[in-house]
Amino acid sequence: MKRWVFLMTAIAAAASLGLAQKTKLTIESWRNDDLKIWQNTILPAFMKKYPNIEVVFAPTAPTEYNAVLEAKLKAGTAGDLITCRPFDQSLELFKSKYLDDLTGLKGMDNYSEVAKAAWSTDDGKTTFCVPMASVIHGFLYNKAIFKELGLSEPKTEAEFLAVLEKIKANGKYIPLVMGTKDQWEAATMGYQNIGPTLWNGEVGRKGLISGKEAYNKGGFLRAFEALAKWRPFLGNGYQAQAYPDSQNLFAAGRGAIYPAGSWDIATFRQMNPKLELGAFKPYTFPSLGITQCVIDDHPDIAIGLNAASKNKEAARTFLSWVASDEFAQLYANALPGFFPLANVSYKVDDPVAQQFLSWRKECKTTFRSSYQILSRNANPNNENDLWNASAQVLNGTMTPQQAADFVQSRLASWYAPQKGNK
Amino acid sequence: MNRKPFPWHIVVFLAPAVLIYTAFMIYPLVDSLWLSLNNKASSGAQVFVGLQNYGTLFSAETWSKPFWNALWNNIKFFLIHMLVQNPVGLLLAALLVTRIRGTALYRTLIFTPTILSVVIIGFIWKLILNPVWGVLNPIGINQPFLGLESTALPTLALISVWQNVGIPMMLFLAALIRIPEELMEAARVDGASAWTVFWRIQLPLIFPTVGIVAVLTFVGNFNAFDLIYATQGALAGPNFASDILGTFFFRTFFGYQLQPGDPYMGATVAGVMLLIILVGVLIYLLGWQRRLQNIQF
Amino acid sequence: MARPRWPQLLAIHAVLIAYSALALFPVLLVIINSFKDKLLIFSAPFSLPTTQSFTLEGYKTLQSTANFPAFFLNSLIVTGGALLLILLVSSMAAFALAEYEFRLNPLTALYLSLGIMVPIRLGTVGILQLAVDLHLVNTLWILILVYTAQGIPLAVFVLTAFMRQLPKDLKDAARIDGASEYRIYWLTLPLVRPAIGSVLAISMIPIWNDLWFPLILAPGEATKTIVLGASVFLGQFVNDYNAVLAALTLAIVPAVVLYFIFSQQLIRGITSGAVK
Numbered sequence: 001m002k003r004w005v006f007l008m009t010a011i012a013a014a015a016s017l018g019l020a021q022k023t024k025l026t027i028e029s030w031r032n033d034d035l036k037i038w039q040n041t042i043l044p045a046f047m048k049k050y051p052n053i054e055v056v057f058a059p060t061a062p063t064e065y066n067a068v069l070e071a072k073l074k075a076g077t078a079g080d081l082i083t084c085r086p087f088d089q090s091l092e093l094f095k096s097k098y099l100d101d102l103t104g105l106k107g108m109d110n111y112s113e114v115a116k117a118a119w120s121t122d123d124g125k126t127t128f129c130v131p132m133a134s135v136i137h138g139f140l141y142n143k144a145i146f147k148e149l150g151l152s153e154p155k156t157e158a159e160f161l162a163v164l165e166k167i168k169a170n171g172k173y174i175p176l177v178m179g180t181k182d183q184w185e186a187a188t189m190g191y192q193n194i195g196p197t198l199w200n201g202e203v204g205r206k207g208l209i210s211g212k213e214a215y216n217k218g219g220f221l222r223a224f225e226a227l228a229k230w231r232p233f234l235g236n237g238y239q240a241q242a243y244p245d246s247q248n249l250f251a252a253g254r255g256a257i258y259p260a261g262s263w264d265i266a267t268f269r270q271m272n273p274k275l276e277l278g279a280f281k282p283y284t285f286p287s288l289g290i291t292q293c294v295i296d297d298h299p300d301i302a303i304g305l306n307a308a309s310k311n312k313e314a315a316r317t318f319l320s321w322v323a324s325d326e327f328a329q330l331y332a333n334a335l336p337g338f339f340p341l342a343n344v345s346y347k348v349d350d351p352v353a354q355q356f357l358s359w360r361k362e363c364k365t366t367f368r369s370s371y372q373i374l375s376r377n378a379n380p381n382n383e384n385d386l387w388n389a390s391a392q393v394l395n396g397t398m399t400p401q402q403a404a405d406f407v408q409s410r411l412a413s414w415y416a417p418q419k420g421n422k
Numbered sequence: 423m424n425r426k427p428f429p430w431h432i433v434v435f436l437a438p439a440v441l442i443y444t445a446f447m448i449y450p451l452v453d454s455l456w457l458s459l460n461n462k463a464s465s466g467a468q469v470f471v472g473l474q475n476y477g478t479l480f481s482a483e484t485w486s487k488p489f490w491n492a493l494w495n496n497i498k499f500f501l502i503h504m505l506v507q508n509p510v511g512l513l514l515a516a517l518l519v520t521r522i523r524g525t526a527l528y529r530t531l532i533f534t535p536t537i538l539s540v541v542i543i544g545f546i547w548k549l550i551l552n553p554v555w556g557v558l559n560p561i562g563i564n565q566p567f568l569g570l571e572s573t574a575l576p577t578l579a580l581i582s583v584w585q586n587v588g589i590p591m592m593l594f595l596a597a598l599i600r601i602p603e604e605l606m607e608a609a610r611v612d613g614a615s616a617w618t619v620f621w622r623i624q625l626p627l628i629f630p631t632v633g634i635v636a637v638l639t640f641v642g643n644f645n646a647f648d649l650i651y652a653t654q655g656a657l658a659g660p661n662f663a664s665d666i667l668g669t670f671f672f673r674t675f676f677g678y679q680l681q682p683g684d685p686y687m688g689a690t691v692a693g694v695m696l697l698i699i700l701v702g703v704l705i706y707l708l709g710w711q712r713r714l715q716n717i718q719f
Numbered sequence: 720m721a722r723p724r725w726p727q728l729l730a731i732h733a734v735l736i737a738y739s740a741l742a743l744f745p746v747l748l749v750i751i752n753s754f755k756d757k758l759l760i761f762s763a764p765f766s767l768p769t770t771q772s773f774t775l776e777g778y779k780t781l782q783s784t785a786n787f788p789a790f791f792l793n794s795l796i797v798t799g800g801a802l803l804l805i806l807l808v809s810s811m812a813a814f815a816l817a818e819y820e821f822r823l824n825p826l827t828a829l830y831l832s833l834g835i836m837v838p839i840r841l842g843t844v845g846i847l848q849l850a851v852d853l854h855l856v857n858t859l860w861i862l863i864l865v866y867t868a869q870g871i872p873l874a875v876f877v878l879t880a881f882m883r884q885l886p887k888d889l890k891d892a893a894r895i896d897g898a899s900e901y902r903i904y905w906l907t908l909p910l911v912r913p914a915i916g917s918v919l920a921i922s923m924i925p926i927w928n929d930l931w932f933p934l935i936l937a938p939g940e941a942t943k944t945i946v947l948g949a950s951v952f953l954g955q956f957v958n959d960y961n962a963v964l965a966a967l968t969l970a971i972v973p974a975v976v977l978y979f980i981f982s983q984q985l986i987r988g989i990t991s992g993a994v995k
Contacts, residue, residue: 032951035784061951064934067676070683071935074844075851092682181569183659184679237553239569239660245554248960252761271959375680378687380484383680384657392661397571413484431900435815436827438808439871446868447834450845457844514738517731524732530979531739534746537978539928539946542970545953545963546745557748557764584741592920596913616727645838648930671841685844692841699837 022054023314026079028072029057030065031301033267037334045330046321053314055081073098073306080309081318084129084302086118087371093304094121094128100305103127105316107323107342115341118299118371129302130322133331133338134367136356137193137296140260140268142253143276145173149256153280157226160283164233167256175233177255178394179241186390187383189259190230192296192368194282195223201294201366209373211417216404220369222288224400228393239395251275262337262356269336269350279352281359293363298371299341380410455696458689475690485687491662492670493698495575499666500643502579503586508635510583511590516620518591519598529595536588544652547581568653571663578664582649586642590635597631598624637706644699647672667695746971753777753964760960777965780956786940787969790948795977797859797944798927801866805874805922806915808867813878814904818890828879834872839865840931850936857939865932870922877921881914882907927974945970 027038038057046055058079060068066089072078073093082099084090093099102108103126108116111131119129146152149170154160167175180186199205199219207213213220235241235255250258251271258264260279268275284291303322305315321327325344332340336350339357348354375383389403398406412418458476463469479485514532518525535543550557553564567577601624609619625632647668650658656678658665673681675688752760756772768774781787816828839846846865847856855861885907893903908915933947943951949970956962 058940060938066679067683068934068938070676071844071847072938075847075856077851077856087680088682089680179569180660181566182655183657235554237564237566237569240552240566241554241569242548242552245552249554371680376682378677378682378684379488379674381678381681384678387657387679388659388661391659395569395571395660397661410484429819429821432815432819432821434901435811435904439812439831439875440827442804442808442864443831443834443868443871446846446849446865447837447839447842447871448830450842450849451837451839453845453848454842514735517735520731522728522731524735528735528739532735532742534975534978535742537924537927537974538746538971539930539949539974541928541930541946541950541953542967543745545967546749550745550748555761555764589921593917596917600913641835645840647838647840648928652930668838689841695841696837703835 022052023311025053025055025081025311025315025318027055027057027081027083027303028065028069028079028306029059029083030062030085031083032059032061034335035059041334042327042330045326046318049321050314050317053317055318073308076308078306078308080306080311080315082129082304082306084119084304086299086302086367088373088376090119090129090302090304091121094126098307099128100307100309100312101126101128102130102305102319105130105319105323107320110323110342110344112343115299115343118367119302119304129304130319131299131302131341132322133301133335133340135298135300135338136262136359137189137298138260138262138279138281138356138359139193140250140258140264140352141278141280142173142250142256143278144253145256146278151256153278154283155280156287157229157283157285158287161229164230164257168233174235174249174255175257176230176235177246177250177258178230178234179238179243179246180234180391180394181240181242181245183387183391185243185246185259186227186394187386188368189261190227190394191223191386191390192298193259194226195220195369196294196296196366197282197284197290197292198222198226198288199369200292201364205366205369205372208369209417211419211421214418214421215408215411216401217421221400221404222285224389224393224403226285227390228400231394231396234394247271262339262353263335265337265350265352265356266335277352279355281363293359295359295363295365296367297339297360297365298367301338374411374415377414380413382407382411385410451696454689455693456689457685458693461686475686476693479687479690479694488662488665488670489691489694492665492667495664496644496646496666498575499579499582499646500640502576503583503639503643504636506580507583507587508590508632508639511587511635512594512632514587514591515594515598516624518595519624529591532591533588535585538585540585540648541652543581543585544649548653551577569660571660574654574660574664578650578653581653582646585649589638593631593635593638594628597628601627633706633710636710637703640702640706641699644668644695644702667691667698671695746975749964749967749971753961753968757961760964774961777959777961777963778969780959780962781952781965781969784956785948785952785966787945787948787966789941790943790945791973793859793942794927794945797862797866798923800859800863801870801926802919802923804863804867805870806918809871809874809918810878810908810911810915811904812871813875813882814907816875816879817882817885818900818903828875831875832872834869835876839869843931843935846932847935855936857937857942859937859942861936862932862942862944865936866926866929870926874918874922877918878911878914881911885910945973 035057043055043057047053066085069078069082082093090099108127108130113124115131116127117124119131120127141153145167149166151163151166154163164175167173178185178189196204199213204213204219208215208220215221235249246258247264247267249255251268253275265277268277281293282295284293303319305312305319309315323342325342325346328340328342328344328346331338332346332348333350336348336353337356340346348357370382370386375381385407389398389407392398393400393403408421412421459470459472460468461471461475479489518529548568549555551567553559553566556564558564565573567573606619606623609623614622645668646666650664650666650669651672654664656669656673658669671688671691674684674691677683748764751767752764754768754773754775756774759766759772812831816824850856850861890903890907893906898906928946930946930950933942933944938947949966952966953963956966
């Protein structure tokens with residue numbers, strides 16, 4: 001240790017003696033999966049352009065990120081740049097004066113109002129994080145298995161269930177690769193994946209916020225019912241199957257269909273480059289008269305400036321670069337499945353990622369119903385309730401109606417516009 | 423006793439421990455307890471609210487339901503340890519004290535899981551019990567034990583027993599070794615079987631250790647957090663079937679995913695945990711230890 | 720002690736072997752599979768690696784991404800430092816509590832034993848604030864101090880109980896010879912070796928294995944402990960079984976080796992206490 005300290009002091013002394021002094025920036029992030037990509041691709045490109053700034057990517061595990069970040073911010077040990085979760089989590093940080101106002105940042109005009117919404121104050125006037133990317137939900141499938149069994153991409157719920165039925169009858173592969181151990185997949189890749197089509201996207205989502213819609217009525221209830229139909233097609237022991245298990249099963253070619261977030265594309269490309277990956281968008285429900293698809297195009301990640309940073313000028317330089325087309329191009333291709341939000345031109349090379357992106361044109365878009373405002377309360381918390389209820393529907397410990405009533409009554413218990421809808 | 427000038431040496435002996443302990447444990451804890459008597463006003467400022475948070479925790483349904491659930495789970499978790507871990511630890515110690523060949527090796531091997539990180543233990547068992555890997559499928563164990571509401575908690579408790587059994591074993595062993603050999607030899611000469619010697623001589627003599635082991639288990643279990651956090655996550659699924667006070671506290675205090683952290687209610691949960699543990703230890707001190715002293719003296 | 724006869728002996732060995740196997744099986748499973756080809760990890764988890772299936776792929780991934788030797792050294796410094804401090808200050812305090820009757824004795828004993836019951840984790844936010852004020856965040860010192868505070872209550876409790884049992888005449892004889900109280904304390908230490916052994920064994924484990932405080936107080940790359948390093952790594956490579964098993968192995972093996980060396984001391988401590 002001591003030698004280390006000595007070394008550091010020596011370096012610091014040398015630097016102050018007139019050698020070119022580098023400003024060092026540290027990025028806090030939960031994207032530990034992307035560590036290599038930041039280290040080897042993204043940051044070198046920036047540092048090449050700005051040789052006086054050194055940037056370090058220091059991720060924490062996603063499950064611990066919020067707690068650790070908050071502790072570090074309180075302690076004043078957090079990095080200069082803070083990766084921002086969407087909506088309330090970051091809004092809270094901004095309100096607590098941990099994040100700087102970035103409304104006037106050079107490059108901020110590269111973003112539309114919608115893109116900035118997840119990281120702006122409720123009145124939309126102030127933006128505090130530079131949007132980086134959104135993720136899109138849909139389904140991935142194993143092309144080789146589909147070919148072997150003579151299946152084609154399903155477009156409607158009936159077709160989807162028929163395909164699953166055939167895979168199950170064949171018996172060689174797990175029809176639907178998803179587990180309920182970690183709970184969030186059931187809500188995120190299940191409920192919020194096929195749900196928006198049923199609740200008509202933004203109409204339904206805004207209806208929940210205004211109190212016109214309820215979780216136990218209409219599309220939101222039907223989404224639970226549609227989710228329950230997945231249950232017979234999940235793999236053996238799916239109750240103990242965690243997210244990484246699902247990834248492993250699908251990457252190893254042991255499963256046919258994988259309810260996905262677009263970020264999974266990059267994971268599978270890396271885990272098994274030989275896997276023949278195909279994709280289809282969330283199916284429609286002609287039997288219910290619903291033929292317009294709506295996808296969950298979810299603003300997921302942004303980056304902000306720590307108010308306590310001592311290197312704000314360099315940090316703002318970096319943030320402006322994040323808003324540039326160079327970054328968008330790099331990011332979109334280094335991490336296929338994260339789609340940059342800036343209105344700059346970038347081209348995605350990965351064909352499957354391209355396909356996900358093309359759904360933006362074919363379908364209406366919305367984002368997860370629980371993210372804006374509704375999960376503001378600590379207990380009961382709408383997002384946690386959705387995880388729990390969706391997992392229980394798939395485990396068969398709750399009926400769709402029970403799940404919907406559970407989520408609704410707990411939302412209505414604190415959220416004024418929903419008070420009448422028990 | 424004897425009249426002396428001010429006993430500086432007592433201060434010198436006590437000061438380092440008391441200072442470090444006060445600064446890094448008591449002061450932060452008091453700080454936390456103080457938080458539990460406060461809450462955020464609508465303006466965002468901190469205001470003193472007395473015991474109101476505790477009232478909320480016990481009476482408001484959104485708080486009391488998860489709280490009682492966590493407490494009840496915690497009691498089950500503790501009971502499994504008492505019924506499995508400590509008898510097994512005692513049994514192993516009783517076998518080891520016979521000084522058969524290889525005692526040191528056995529002891530070392532059995533204690534091994536205890537020294538491993540809970541993060542690692544959790545991860546290993548999650549792998550082994552995972553039907554997807556299917557290590558145990560050949561011997562007919564292919565149930566998703568950690569994923570079912572009925573089995574998740576007992577499974578976790580048994581993993582914890584597996585890891586921690588070395589501690590009661592060591593404590594019992596240390597106590598058993600201290601029993602004078604002559605005492606047992608005399609009994610054996612009188613024709614007592616090994617079983618009788620154990621029940622009549624060894625067990626009564628290690629009774630203080632039984633008490634210490636019980637209270638250590640109690641305190642350890644009501645502080646437990648890591649194993650469940652590492653294997654089940656902070657939501658302690660499925661459907662909070664494995665939620666204990668430690669995970670409940672963590673979630674409340676630090677928040678989870680979109681759930682914002684609530685330091686005031688978190689501190690309140692911590693306060694209740696403190697109370698429960700305090701009551702348990704008092705029962706031990708007043709009940710168990712006092713009665714023992716009556717026997718001994 | 721009289722050796723049991725052979726049928727009994729056999730039964731005892733059988734139980735102990737079975738339990739040792741149960742204790743070691745998961746650990747061995749991890750170590751064996753960390754050297755195996757990814758496909759075989761799944762299809763034949765119990766087979767030993769053969770020349771064909773042997774691979775160091777996981778370790779290579781590990782080497783290129785995480786600095787395990789440095790993490791290990793950090794853990795060693797923190798655990799060793801904290802144990803030393805715990806033993807020193809706790810044995811001093813325990814000696815005072817066991818040896819002298821003074822008005823505040825019961826109160827001090829109660830005060831110090833409060834911490835046995837209270838999870839120090841409940842004071843995390845206060846500790847963090849304190850660490851910031853003392854400029855100790857991201858240092859190994861803060862971990863050592865917090866772990867010492869955490870270890871003191873139980874150590875004092877156990878050591879006091881043992882020291883109370885020591886015969887008075889020995890110490891009184893030393894006093895008559897004119898030994899100072901500090902000298903008497905020093906002479907007492909060897910007599911409580913078994914208790915010191917237990918205290919070391921009980922205190923060492925939670926310190927070495929803690930994830931919480933390194934995560935909150937010293938998550939920097941230079942101060943990461945092995946458990947934090949491994950856990951960050953596990954989070955990062957969670958779907959790469961080779962790398963995960965390699966990381967687990969690296970986290971396990973040094974700890975086990977360290978423990979095997981240490982356990983001899985421990986056993987000697989316990990047995991020598993028994994002989995006396």
